[in-house]
Amino acid sequence: MVDITPADGIPPAEVAEVELYHPHSWWTKYVFSQDAKVIAIQYSATATGIGLVALVLSWLMRLQLGFPGTFDFITPEAYYQFITMHGMIMVIYLLTALFLGGFGNYLIPLMVGARDMVFPYVNMLSYWIYLLAVLVLVSSFFAPGGPTGAGWTLYPPQAIMSGTPGGQDWGIILMLSSLILFIIGFTMGGLNYVVTVLQGRTRGMTMMRLPLTVWGIFTATVMALLAFPALFVASVMMLLDRVLGTSFFMPAISEMGEQLQHNGGSPILFQHLFWFFGHPEVYIVALPAFGIVSDLISTHARKNIFGYRMMVWAIVGIGALSFVVWAHHMYVSGMHPYFGFFFATTTLIIAIPTAIKVYNWVLTLWRGDIHLTIPMLFALAFIVTFVNGGLTGLFLGNVVVDVPLSDTMFVVAHFHMVMGVAPILVVFGAIYHWYPKVTGRMLNEALGRFHFWVTFLGAYLIFFPMHYLGLMGVPRRYAELTDMTIMTESAHHLNSFISIMAFIVGFAQMVFLFNLIWSIRHGREAGGNPWRATTLEWQTPQTPPAHGNFGKDLPIVYRWAYDYSVPGAKEDFIPQNIPGSFGPSKEPA
Amino acid sequence: MAVALVLVLIVVGSVLFHLLSPWWWTPIASNWAYIDNTIIITFWITGIVFAAVVLFMAYCVFRFRHREGNRAFYEPENKRLESWLTIVTAVGVTALLVPGLFVWSRFVNVPSDATNVEVVAQQWQWSFRLPGKDGKLGTSDTRDVTADNPLGVIGGDPNGQDDVVVEAADLHLPVGKPVKMLLRSIDVLHDFYVPEFRAKMDMIPGSVTYFWFTPTRTGTFQVLCAELCGQGHPLMHGVVVVDTQQDYLAWLGQQQTFAQLSAPLQTGSADQAPGKTMASGLKIAAKLETVRAR
């Protein structure tokens, strides 16, 4: 336990100040911009736009499930195209892009006290390649045969065969190409985020003084850089199977009475590659959310985050462990059954650091001074939703319990809770929290509360009952629920109820979008630090922060990010760049 | 206030929903009640944790909500508390994992007296093969699949001649006898799932996967495909009938063997491949039509 670091003990900057790129025209300032803040907005806007497509697709799917046989235009073919595009967009093109490309770009330089990302030009390229990936993805809606309907897991052989929509048309080719582009673009951005955190921190900003937001995004980015290559090679190999007729994943197949030309490939190899990426991907989305929500809770409860060091180690530990649990998605895939022992054990071990995070969030509330602002409400909703979804993970991770439940609606309910709704709630909380910094104005409070209550309770009502349909045995990815002997009449009514809730929740998002646009001009003036927060992004001389972020001199950091309600201090927060001792600061050494 | 109340209501509502709602698993028809028990243990442990965490939050929100002049307590960490919580969690997780792994080892170790039953999936129908008098299934290969030999049994294998072939029809099983389901696919991934048996496993072209169970009551059960296999996936239903020994033998007596099925067809195979000339889109439409009609 040290007191605060005296000013003369501040180490010299690790990297000398570099010449910032200064834009000269409107184009280089707002379009081909190299400023991480502009790139962040571009990433966020694109991700939101494509996310809306995924939202509309979820309505169409719910129409079919809630009211089977009513909507003729939703054929099984269309239904499978919808789930595939919905799932892939939500996971990759919305959440990954938003957390890393959006929040990462905006917050990393500001929070570590840097003027920009370390490689601004590559950072700009990263966005444009992402945009290209999105456009390629969208183009598949207009291609002959439509988008692929292989499910977001794209399992071969069906993904490239004619029984699956887009399998022998353009759909799967465009999907794989888009993923390859996304990974190239992400790698450019990701290297930037990592190097900026490691090398671009301002003086005094040690790693153990980083806000947890930065820790979450940083660890997720490292993971993504290690995990995406597996998807990359899998995509390239599948593309070769489809286009050149190789047999990486294709064994001998007799399709509808006809022998295909493939021979000797392994479908299950694809699953291993996919989930070696796919499981870490869950945490690539979750860790930034963990980090951000920690900061929201601490700021709005006016209390230091409880157990900061434990939180950092939990983030790093979860990140590392998540590379050895992938086959828990494959318990019933037909892999060697003895793998089940190993992967069930690692999977349940990962529950321990995850539980520690939850404890530390709720213990931060304990003896806090809780302001029930909208970001705080979303943070609370996140904990409830995440705990619910995390606990059902203990069902699915425990290999033998997964046997009846896998590939049922129980799984759909579980992953929506834990990696769909929970991170999205953090996204909302974060937007209400940082919008004032980005625009200088507050979001409308009344609309925000309406949005919060409908989204939180609505999403819970959609996905909580859905577990019980899965327990009953209703499989996922069923475009038609007719002639199911296990489904009672009341189960169909439950499905209709879920669909109606899905529409209500979707409507609330329109209110949110309206708020986002309306408040740019009409929101209340926010000032530089409306939440009275300690981290550096709130200490910028201008709001919104100008090009270069911090005026003439970079801030010097004297303390950790969580000096809230320090005994003896006049205010109930001490920004990180304020020197001096205020009684017994107990920053962990 | 309102927030704390809503948090309490979420816990109460979820528990009541769990206890009172009519949606629950189907009555079991196999020996895997062990799995049901493990699920019940898991519900208990996770339910308690969920209620505890959310109620604790509700209390904090109520007790420590902002009021004029309040100030939070400054406490960066508390090593003892953190260690305790870690240990308690580890114990809880072990309590879930140990019974789970125990049941899993039963699930993957097939009793020696189980009889083999082969399930062969293709887009979008189920076929079955039972060993004949010799008790052995003949070897098979996807490359041997033809219209006459839909399961790809290797014709030269003497073990295969007396195998009973049930093409695209119901499977019957005798009650009380353990069976090892050998699962095969000739085209894409499928998954043989009967909710009442609580068991499922993917079928992979080019491999043979398996699971075993003992049917514990007679009845007719629906087979669902549980791995996305193309457009016809939700229509890929099948039927397993669990019979008394007597009924089972009567059914078995009516089935044909591989040798019987292939003999007459060897001469009249002129019409064996109408599909070959059809465009693949049309073939799929035709296939879906037949699956739907069934």
Ligand code: HEM
């Ligand atoms: C209220 C919002 C949402 C609704 C109503 C919704 C609805 C659905 C539905 C009906 C399915 C298909 C279930 C099936 O037939 O198997 C589905 C699948 C899926 N959803 Fe969502 N969803 C929502 C939000 C999200 C979010 C935020 C994510 C982000 C992770 C997400 C990720 C997925 C994934 C990965 C799939 C699986 C696709 C597949 O099976 O290939 N969803 N969703």
Ligand SMILES: [Cu+2]
């Ligand atoms: Cu996973």
Ligand SMILES: [Cu+2]
């Ligand atoms: Cu299927």
